[in-house]
Amino acid sequence: MTTSNYASERETDEGRVFTVTGGDWDTIVAGTDPINDERIVVNMGPQHPSTHGVLRLILELEGETVREARSVVGYLHTGIEKNLEYRNWVQGSTFVTRMDYLAPIFNETAYALAVEKLLGITDDITERATTIRVLMMELNRISSHLVWLATTGMELGAISIMLYGFREREYILDIFETITGLRMNHAYVRPGGVAQDVPDDAIVKIREFLKMMPKKLKEYEDLLSGQPIWTERTKNVAVLDVTGCVALGITGPVLRSAGLAWDLRKTMPYCGYETYEFDVPTHPDGDVWGRYQVRLAEIRESMKLVEQALDRLRPGPVMVADRKIAWPAQLAIGVDGMGNSLEHVAKIMGQSMESLIHHFKLVTEGFRVPPGQVYVAIEAPRGELGVHAVSDGGTRPYRVHYREPSFVNLQALPAMAEGGLIADVIAGGASLDPVMGGCDR
Amino acid sequence: MTSPTDKPNDGGVPVPVTPVGASSTAPAEYPPASPAGRGMFGNQGTGDVSGYGGLVRQRQPIEEASRPYGGYFDEVRDALEEAYPAFNDAIEKVVVDRGELTLHVRPERIAEVCQVMRDDLALRFELCSSVSGADYLGADERRLHVVYLLTSMTYRRRVRLEAAVSVEAPHLPSVTAVYPTADWQEREAYDMFGIVFDGHPNLTRILMPDDWEGHPQRKDYPLGGVPVEYKGAEIQPPNERRSYQ
Numbered sequence: 222m223t224t225s226n227y228a229s230e231r232e233t234d235e236g237r238v239f240t241v242t243g244g245d246w247d248t249i250v251a252g253t254d255p256i257n258d259e260r261i262v263v264n265m266g267p268q269h270p271s272t273h274g275v276l277r278l279i280l281e282l283e284g285e286t287v288r289e290a291r292s293v294v295g296y297l298h299t300g301i302e303k304n305l306e307y308r309n310w311v312q313g314s315t316f317v318t319r320m321d322y323l324a325p326i327f328n329e330t331a332y333a334l335a336v337e338k339l340l341g342i343t344d345d346i347t348e349r350a351t352t353i354r355v356l357m358m359e360l361n362r363i364s365s366h367l368v369w370l371a372t373t374g375m376e377l378g379a380i381s382i383m384l385y386g387f388r389e390r391e392y393i394l395d396i397f398e399t400i401t402g403l404r405m406n407h408a409y410v411r412p413g414g415v416a417q418d419v420p421d422d423a424i425v426k427i428r429e430f431l432k433m434m435p436k437k438l439k440e441y442e443d444l445l446s447g448q449p450i451w452t453e454r455t456k457n458v459a460v461l462d463v464t465g466c467v468a469l470g471i472t473g474p475v476l477r478s479a480g481l482a483w484d485l486r487k488t489m490p491y492c493g494y495e496t497y498e499f500d501v502p503t504h505p506d507g508d509v510w511g512r513y514q515v516r517l518a519e520i521r522e523s524m525k526l527v528e529q530a531l532d533r534l535r536p537g538p539v540m541v542a543d544r545k546i547a548w549p550a551q552l553a554i555g556v557d558g559m560g561n562s563l564e565h566v567a568k569i570m571g572q573s574m575e576s577l578i579h580h581f582k583l584v585t586e587g588f589r590v591p592p593g594q595v596y597v598a599i600e601a602p603r604g605e606l607g608v609h610a611v612s613d614g615g616t617r618p619y620r621v622h623y624r625e626p627s628f629v630n631l632q633a634l635p636a637m638a639e640g641g642l643i644a645d646v647i648a649g650g651a652s653l654d655p656v657m658g659g660c661d662r
Numbered sequence: 663m664t665s666p667t668d669k670p671n672d673g674g675v676p677v678p679v680t681p682v683g684a685s686s687t688a689p690a691e692y693p694p695a696s697p698a699g700r701g702m703f704g705n706q707g708t709g710d711v712s713g714y715g716g717l718v719r720q721r722q723p724i725e726e727a728s729r730p731y732g733g734y735f736d737e738v739r740d741a742l743e744e745a746y747p748a749f750n751d752a753i754e755k756v757v758v759d760r761g762e763l764t765l766h767v768r769p770e771r772i773a774e775v776c777q778v779m780r781d782d783l784a785l786r787f788e789l790c791s792s793v794s795g796a797d798y799l800g801a802d803e804r805r806l807h808v809v810y811l812l813t814s815m816t817y818r819r820r821v822r823l824e825a826a827v828s829v830e831a832p833h834l835p836s837v838t839a840v841y842p843t844a845d846w847q848e849r850e851a852y853d854m855f856g857i858v859f860d861g862h863p864n865l866t867r868i869l870m871p872d873d874w875e876g877h878p879q880r881k882d883y884p885l886g887g888v889p890v891e892y893k894g895a896e897i898q899p900p901n902e903r904r905s906y907q
Contacts, residue, residue: 607792
């Protein structure tokens, strides 16, 4: 049989096992006995284009109906939390930014807020630094939601929205590159403030982006919202109500799509969010459609916030005044990317021995953080991103735990998928917007 | 922990006496396993000839908080005391630090306390935000701590519950029946610290492979790592580099 190249079969104790690599559903159907094998177990992933990263799903099917669904995670575990314990507090920023790679600014900000709370310098963070953090977080929220729209579109067969979503996200990544020197993994938000100031051309770029984006959003809505296939695939699919969300710990757009306006920016404000003017969009239905509506609305709210943050930017320092904590190297973006500013190098190498000692001590040894533990949570694009940080009084974190919304939210997949169709597993999983880098850490 | 004077005087390095009133014995909340707080650069052995190596930094101990705690903390304690008759038996200690309330709970009582925290109308901690482990090696007989962060969405409050178990008997009841969201988070704590949650429906490894040996985030589990060669020079793995702790 020629098709056996695509779906080779093997007899095991548990039954017949097919190895499927694509396009051969008929072979499997032909190979099963419809009377005796009512249920087949399909192993989807961990390498599968529509499981949103290296997520593995084990589905027990009866026909096309999912009877049981289990998700398996851990394929992208990189031991970031353990590694943090072997670097100093500032170096932690470079690690945590790599967790949820679609929302690096959020990882960094949560970490910075936790370290600052441990140090007791939360009130000393300059206004400009806080405003820049809000600005960056909201831009990041837009870019993260755009990737959600893009990948979900692709997974449900709308390829054009995938191209558009990534195209507009690229614009934000350009802005990030202008500000931080990097498209991703910025390590820009540091304990004590931010790594360097926002250059003027970035402001111009952000203003351009704000002007362009409403038109693009309208385009997405024109493409999807009235589209019968899109509405069929999303309405009344993968429903989870508020009770289910809270029991399973689901936060973020998924909880808001079920109707509860729980947004940490409003309910437990940080970074001065209580002084900004914005709404928390909700939707009554708790289905994939609702999550799509909520995320689109959140992009609009984030744009409002970006605009307000831009208007608030006043000249001033972006690092705490305490020289025992503030990173000594004044970073600047040169032609070859981000590095120490030439003025700073000239000063420590040529003029001031004390500055050199100070720089050396702070960079190699780092600052000490008084012992104790804190929990800081912020509203990331996927929900509550919490950092539980413990210090033993030394220069390195004793323990840092990330309460990752991707990790917690993925627990809802069986609740959404069981009893539905296999095609809706994709829609439901995508609507949770899991990022496996964050989930597995 | 040994004081600097206990060490043999090797290599003729002058060893200063411990300053009067100084102490590096930390209470159980934070881990004094590392020699942090001692010495100018945290160095040991003969590296330091300045005499600063004998400095002992005094730490502020985190003590049991006394009433009033301030904020909503008093209300939470009163409500729990009223709703939960076994309060005095279950709560080992109440700590208020950095504006956060921590209730240290006897491990065998944790599920009961969570149940009351969730169901009592004056408490209403509907959401279990986070469950994580922490290993206080060398600081505490019961070195494995499980830290629960409960959130009351109604009152917009947060409370931390902490339960400590020993490595020899790392058992405590699972809270999955109260908070289903603790499922994966308890599995992670089991995977990383070897804490066994009795009554958990499916306590298996979650992040590490199923056949992995050991629990990687315990403090006595080495980081591992390989040296990196760059232009002829070798850079040691991070766990072998100089530590300033």
